[in-house]
Amino acid sequence: MTRPGSYFSGSNDHGLSRRGFLGATAAGAATFAADTRLDGFKSEALAAELRKQNKNVILLWLAGGASQFETFDPKPGRPTGGPYRAIPTNATGVHISELLPRIAARMQHTAIIRSLYTKVTDHGGGATLMETGRRPAPGFSYPDIGAVVARELGRIDSQVPDYVSMYTSTEGRRKGTSGFLGARYSPMFLAENMVPENIRRLETISDIDHRDRAALRDVLAKRFNQTHQSSTVASQTTAYHRVRGIMASEKLFDIEQEPEAMRQKYGPLQFGQQCLIARRLIEAGVPFVKVARAWWDSHGQNFETHRELCADLDQAMSALLDDLAERGLLENTLVITLGEFGRTPNINASLGRDHFANAWSCSLSGCGIRGGVAYGRTDEDGHNVADGPVKAGDLFATILSALGIDPESEYYLGSRPLPLADFGSKAVKEVLA
């Protein structure tokens, strides 16, 4: 160990005197990054390869359950179809609701799945199923798609967060869970504010003191870390070494740094602004960003609600796809548009639609996806899947496959193998590029 005395010159000039001290910290960070490897991945080489490709996911989570009739599976003229028209998209033969004109004009990036068959129709159960790709089992805590992607595509020593989850409405708010993957892969959660908690230095401590005390912490922790070699002990060091990087990523949450013209494309609404933040985050290397748009639960006034929320979705999602495409990010970024379930064919007396999970839709755009495709088919009135039922596990497998992750690779819970996508799931090849 270098004598700590050498870190200080004894000068009163803070900026100069402690530079050496900080240099030592950086060296420490590199050492720990190299020391830290997680167990469990079948092929570290494959994982490393994936990480190199900088693949990312943005999940647009339509919380509360958007109607497939008013989005991706319109049934105009049918008793269940509601008042909205279907419009053609720029993909031959694919029509979607007139409420999504901008998305319709960008269908070359997007594959629609119209045959989700997931059966669970309570919000919590549906969300858990769609987030984790499997039904919960007592005694097990499964990671959600964000944690799995963070684990597979993130870097352990990343200087940016690797799973950011935004959910600003309070209804049905869920943070997301890393389950058995552990807190390292828990989302950085933005609930009340557009900026994460504890990301900004307090004014009561100067920047140099903030850095220096962290460096002092490293010096004092060094002996313990050297004599206690475990991934758990190392994770604490990694966590503290990531602090400055994460703090530096605060600017990623600041859309004021975007040109006015860019902000206008995403629109004045919060969902659009959060999509812009999502783009800034993945551009900076964050592998998974979830933007939840709550609350679509239109038991009453379904058509009015979708007029509002689809307008929001149409602008935000189309701006996001354009922006990603223009930056060359779309081929490495998968945009998922999904909720916990769809809505009933039946239109109730409050002109609402209720919970429905037997035949509903989602979309996948960008990375690994064959655009301009509508997979699966519901019957004439949208009561049942007529062709190509897709279960939650199949969707999970499709998402992983699109990212180049083998859905059959396994995690080990102790000695128990668990495939990333649920047993018996199959990726929908038809929507994969």
Add this chain to the structure above:
Amino acid sequence: MMPRCAVLFSALAILLPLSLHASELRPADQPIEQVIDHYVDALTKADEVPAASQTGDATLLRRLTLDLAGRIPTAREARAYTESTSASKRVELVDRLLASPDFAFHHRNELEEILLPNRRNDGEFRKYLLWAAEQNRRWDDMFRDMLTGNEDDEYQKAALQFVRTRIRDVDDLTNATSVAFFGVNVSCAKCHDHPLVEDWKQDHFYGLQSFLSRTYVTKQNAVLEKPFGEVKYTTREGVEKQAHFMFLTGANVEVASLELSGDEKKKLEEAIRKAEREDNAPIPEPQGDSARGKLVDVALRDGDNHFFAQNIANRIWQRMLGRGLVDPVDQIHSGNPASHPELLEWLARDLVTHGYDLKRLIRGIALSQTYSRSSEWSSASEPPRPEYFALAPARPLTPRQYALSLLVASRNSTHWDQDALQQPDRWRQERESLENSSNGWAGNFEAPTDGFQIAVDEALLFSNNDRIQNDLLRDSGDRLVGQLKAIEDDQEAINTAFLVINSRQPTDEESSAIREYLAARADNRPEALKQAVWALLTGPELRFNH
């Protein structure tokens, strides 16, 4: 679906009851600590595994205090232990801690994690657990309280929270009961993928569920049972079957059902439904056998009690040594044998013959040489694998331990030194208020799991949250930072900080690093002290039980 649980239930039938092995085990009257060391040393010797040496006084005091009191030692306790020259000071310490009010609080907190992990801070249940811990209630009695407690007894009624909070999902209740009390995660048996033994396995899951499925909870929160009701289930092949009242060992149990005419049954069912929904509905009189009572009986019966006894022995072992003899602790089956099977059997037998006295077991472990090995490994060779228990692991503190320890460490240490505070009654009050203050802090930290990873959120919290800065690191006289500020000599301040936070003296290197830091910031010594305290509070020595 869930992870494939390799041959879980095929093993149960051949898992042998305790008595068959009794003659081969170490004598029953040998002290626990000696038996532990015997079996652990035998395996390391046989496999030629190098073992760590015994740890020093300061670390042992810290480890024992965290494991028996759930907090770090105070400076007074640290000084007293290291300065003591008594040959039996370790035994004295263990006995003092086990007798202290701290033990009951800590034991309560640990049991809560096993019994109601997803519903921390259930006030009723915590009240029961503390009551039980304070009188060292037998574990089998606690089991009975939690499953079949008497609604008229204040504490037993609270114990029933175990059932009450899970009544809405009988699968969850079944699995939670099995995991917490028998160390068997039966949820696997709902959808095992071995076609030849699938039915048999489902028999076990639904057999266990049969004992619990009659339970209902009234609007007024009384936990009651219907006098009838059987569990039916469908096999993978679509065959509908009726479950037997069958325990995990395969033991079948007679549970009587009340013979009722169709009308009487309908009437009773209606009355039960009313009682479940309406505040003022009359409560149907309990009649006939209690199915839950029968489950308790069979689980504690000689010849069938090995799951119950081994589970708690294994869990206490895990608490003290960071890993179960069977690991994971909810996977007791022959496909996943214990690292030291005879030791586990011996400990389980000892529990049964000594009235399920958990304190006795904890004391035995605490006094073993196995427990007091060093956690440091500096040799170039690979460290021994954890299942040898040849090297103490660095265990992340539970959220509660970490919160309590931060509160103890950040306080002006002369507070804890007060003579008046050392009286058990006075200390109990102090501990209770510490527990209360720790509630909020504990919520900031994640509970340790297998392969636990500390999240960046925690580091961000310590780095930038104003409660850290304005509460733990406040420089007023009641806080450690304030205390240090008043100490003029840097080295003395450093020594104090180390003793309070890490229960030891600093090394020369550590001292000079901090002295250097203080010197560089001589323009604002209080700030510099605050940062030094921060560096220690966030260090691994406080974060881990080592």
Add this chain to the structure above:
Amino acid sequence: MALSDPTKLKKVRDFGVSGIAFCVARTPASGQLYFGHSDFKLYEVDALAEKPEPKAFTAAGHESYVTGVALSGKQIVSGAYDGRLIWWNAESKEVVRTVEKAHELWIRRFATSPDGALVASVADDMLAKVWDVESGKLVFTLKDHQTLTPNNYPSMLYAVAFSPDGKWLATGDKTGHIAIWEVATGKKVGELEAPVMYTWDPRQRRHSIGGIRSLAFSHDSQLLAAGGIGTIGNIDHLGGPSRVEVFDWQKGERKHEIEDSKLQGLVEQIEFDPSGKWLLAAGGDHGGFVTFYDVATGKMIHQDKAPMHVHQFAINEDHTEIFAVGHGRIAHFDFKSDRPAPPAAPPLPESA
């Protein structure tokens, strides 16, 4: 000639129609109804027939929910969410004239001038348009309502009504804004705000619900009533009080704010009693209601459940019966007084 007595309200009969009936017009002095439907068609039915059998207009017409219908002599005008206006021959049921893109977005409702010469349509393009029934010509386009809500979502223009003297037209939108227009000139002459009708949930669900769904002038044209729904806690449902606000519109004074939490939901239509004693509000949530309020005091006189969410009703010439259409049903209510009408009662103006 009969007198009305709201306390005598009773449902005479009701019968099922599949789907949703959104709007209705009635041939004077009969039970002959024309109603617009969720299957994009216009129907004719005799609600007084022993066995009412709705018959669809078979000619190709609308391509979305039919939400506006007016009858003027032998002409029927219909409007729909497809933005199209269609003139029909009431007898032959043939299309006489189609105005494509009469509105860019959904046509929400019609009002017919008392003399039957004009029809006003309101739509989600936030425009009110006044049409000459005879020629089909656009007389005025009335522009006042904002296209976006204060929270930057598309707004909706739900309600329109002529005054009984034919001089004024009122329009009301989702955010609770009301504009009053002079029919002769198309000039805006007044504005009112009923912001409680609009619930914006900024925190829990982050969208909105509500809006002014109905407007009606009193027979002296002095009062203007607006109907909708009060503040809603959980905007997933129409779980808010049905709400009526009554204004002395020329003074800009709000005279009553009436809410009913017993029978909740949207007030979809309002009608004033010619004598000025009561007003009738009908609408619903999952269920429906018909409620009478005292115009002088704003207090409820009487109410009853309707067998369905009522979207619109036609009232008879005496103002003693209504024919209501709505979710899956058509219902005929009667509220005639037991007392005989005084012989010298002046003739009442005919309802549209």
